[in-house]
Amino acid sequence: xxxxxxxxxxxxxxxxxxxxxxxxxxxxxxxxxxxxxxxxxxxxxxxxxxxxxxxxxxxxxxxxxxxxxxxxxxxxxxxxxxxxxxxxxxxxxxxxxxxxxxxxxxxxxxxxxxxxxxxxxxxxxxxxxxxxxxxxxxxxxxxxxxxxxxxxxxxxxxxxxxxxxxxxxxxxxxxxxxxxxxxxxxxxxxxxxxxxxxxxxxxxxxxxxxxxxxxxxxxxxxxxxxxxxxxxxxxxxxxxxxxxxxxxxxxxxxxxxxxxxxxxxxxxxxxxxxxxxxxxxxxxxxxxxxxxxxxxxxxxxxxxxxxxxxxxxxxxxxxxxxxxxxxxxxxxxxxxxxxxxxxxxxxxxxxxxxxxxxxxxxxxxxxxxxxxxxxxxxxxxxxxxxxxxxxxxxxxxxxxxxxxxxxxxxxxxxxxxxxxxxxxxxxxxxxx
Ligand code: UD1
Ligand code: CA
Numbered sequence: 001x002x003x004x005x006x007x008x009x010x011x012x013x014x015x016x017x018x019x020x021x022x023x024x025x026x027x028x029x030x031x032x033x034x035x036x037x038x039x040x041x042x043x044x045x046x047x048x049x050x051x052x053x054x055x056x057x058x059x060x061x062x063x064x065x066x067x068x069x070x071x072x073x074x075x076x077x078x079x080x081x082x083x084x085x086x087x088x089x090x091x092x093x094x095x096x097x098x099x100x101x102x103x104x105x106x107x108x109x110x111x112x113x114x115x116x117x118x119x120x121x122x123x124x125x126x127x128x129x130x131x132x133x134x135x136x137x138x139x140x141x142x143x144x145x146x147x148x149x150x151x152x153x154x155x156x157x158x159x160x161x162x163x164x165x166x167x168x169x170x171x172x173x174x175x176x177x178x179x180x181x182x183x184x185x186x187x188x189x190x191x192x193x194x195x196x197x198x199x200x201x202x203x204x205x206x207x208x209x210x211x212x213x214x215x216x217x218x219x220x221x222x223x224x225x226x227x228x229x230x231x232x233x234x235x236x237x238x239x240x241x242x243x244x245x246x247x248x249x250x251x252x253x254x255x256x257x258x259x260x261x262x263x264x265x266x267x268x269x270x271x272x273x274x275x276x277x278x279x280x281x282x283x284x285x286x287x288x289x290x291x292x293x294x295x296x297x298x299x300x301x302x303x304x305x306x307x308x309x310x311x312x313x314x315x316x317x318x319x320x321x322x323x324x325x326x327x328x329x330x331x332x333x334x335x336x337x338x339x340x341x342x343x344x345x346x347x348x349x350x351x352x353x354x355x356x357x358x359x360x361x362x363x364x365x366x367x368x369x370x371x372x373x374x375x376x377x378x379x380x381x382x383x384x385x386x387x388x389x390x391x392x393x394x395x396x397x398x399x400x401x402x403x404x405x406x407x408x409x410x411x412x413x414x415x416x417x418x419x420x421x422x423x424x425x426x427x428x429x430x431x432x
Contacts, residue, residue: 001119002126004181005049005101007042010088011035011108012055012079017234023057025108026064027239030246031270031289034233035061036068037111037246043070044115045104045122051095052108053088055079084202085178086194093188100184102126105205107178109233112245117222117229118179124220125181131218132186132209135179137230138223145175146206148221156219158210163199174223176206177230186212246271254281267300276313294330326357329372341365342384346372352396354379361402371408380417395420 015024025035035052042050054061054076062076079091089105096103102125104118117135124133134156136148146159147169159176160169190211194203209219224230233239250271251264258277261267268286275281276295285300293299294313303317308325311317315328318335326343334340334351342359345351349370358381359365366384370376373391380394383402388394392406395413406412411420 002102002122004045004047004104004122006051006096006184007045007047007049007104007106008051008053008089008092009035009038009042009106009108010053010085010178011038011061012053012058012082012088013109014056014082015109015234018236018239020236023061024233025061026057027233029111029233029239029243030250031272033064034111034239034242035065035108037271038106038108039065039068039070039074041111041113041115041118042104042106043073045118047073047104048101050074051077051092053077053079053091055082055088083196084200085205086191086203086207089187089205090191090194090203093191096184096188098185098188100188103182103184103187105178105180105182107232110177110179110231111233111242112229112231113179114229117224120222121179121181124222125183128183128218128220130183130186131220132180132182132212133220133222134181134209135177135230136174136221136223137177137227138173139175139227139230142173142175143232143234145177147172148174148176150174150221155213156209156221157213159206161198161200161204161206174221175230177224177232178205180205180209182208183217186215186217190215343368343370343382345370346374346390348373350375352376352378352380356381357384358382359384366402 011025018024026033050073052074058078065074077092077095079088121133121135144162146161147165149157149160151157190208194207196203212219228245231242233242250269251261254275255261259275260280263283266283267281270289272289273287273291275293278295279293279297282300285303287305288307290307291305291309293311296314297311298316302319304322306324309323311328312330314331316333317323320337321334322339324341326340328345329347332345332349336353338351338355339357341357342365343357355376357368368382368384368386370388371390374388375393377394377396379397381399386400387405389406389408391409393411398413398417399415400417413420
């Protein structure tokens with residue numbers, strides 16, 4: 001696969017139609033931002049550099065992007081004010097220099113394009129010998145996209161924006177996705193010559209296409225087979241559509257690695273979750289980014305695993321259990337109605353129904369440790385920090401006070417919980 005030299009991501013637009021006030025490209029989508037998905041698309045092409053054009057909320061966007069994987073290869077260019085997609089590229093001219101090699105342009109709001117489609121784009125551009133290639137689609141709803149005007153012989157002539165189109169042009173089904181690969185030398189030659197004499201008084205990047213054609217350069221338009229890839233996020237409705245597609249892709253990757261997902265349509269697993277083979281994820285479970293789950297585990301139905309949850313092999317988290325920032329050792333279980341927050345559980349610990357790790361005192365979070373083989377009885381409240389020793393037991397409804405240290409093998413019951421003195425050191429009553 002030929003590698004592009006530069007990928008430019010346009011992300012300066014305001015995203016007013018989102019109605020959220022926040023920069024659109026930072027909208028969360030299956031565990032990371034819209035822009036993080038697009039940066040991933042860019043890095044997947046293995047370019048020498050990635051330029052992100054920022055404008056609205058520039059500081060916030062740059063700050064967020066500093067935390068992305070591959071952030072060291074990202075350069076930022078500011079576009080103020082935002083005078084159109086052509087203007088966005090004009091702002092990159094100093095960064096691009098006179099011959100930037102092959103330049104791919106992506107939009108910060110199109111998270112669904114696949115690696116395969118982008119590779120096809122780069123290959124098609126290489127075959128034009130100094131021209132350009134672009135992605136198009138024929139969706140049922142053109143959504144205000146620019147239309148692709150072709151000559152009678154099928155060659156691309158130009159792109160016309162919906163707001164500038166004649167009724168005949170509006171009837172064209174093929175739309176421009178705004179994703180291109182250019183011979184950089186040609187791009188930088190034409191950019192300064194764009195005019196804003198159009199309905200939106202903007203500098204249109206699309207006009208570079210007509211200019212290349214007029215200059216006898218070839219422009220190849222590739223129609224996407226699956227127009228779901230073409231979803232651009234302009235509203236929260238589009239964000240939900242994109243979410244559904246990306247969620248399905250994430251779940252399919254897990255299934256193909258041997259994770260049993262009983263009902264993908266009600267299972268929410270963010271990007272950036274690790275799940276081992278033979279683990280079952282049952283319906284209506286929510287697993288957030290950063291969670292790590294071993295092999296042969298069981299999660300759900302109706303489980304909520306939040307950031308920092310780690311389940312080792314054979315662990316189980318059942319219905320209406322929330323786990324946050326906690327470690328389950330091998331074969332440890334919390335099967336029903338529990339909150340496990342900021343806790344470290346050893347091997348084969350049993351957390352009874354209704355157990356609450358009261359980790360927050362209103363100001364600070366504290367951790368609890370429950371050692372191997374301990375049995376935390378139903379309805380126990382552990383007011384953190386608490387240490388439960390190896391093989392220790394708490395009785396049903398016990399409230400274990402802050403700072404308690406239950407020695408190995410002891411049984412504590414009651415409110416506040418105290419050591420159960422067994423008559424003559426006999427066995428723990430079965431009722432507990
Ligand atoms: C553009 C295309 C249109 C195509 C559509 C696909 C032009 C002139 N038109 O439409 O043919 O069908 O995309 O989505 O290019 N942006 C900037 N700076 C700007 C303007 C936009 O960075 O000054 C960024 C936005 O953040 C966004 C992307 O460019 O990521 C597209 O902007 P948007 O306004 O949605 O596209 P249109 O210009 O309407
Ligand atoms: Ca626009």
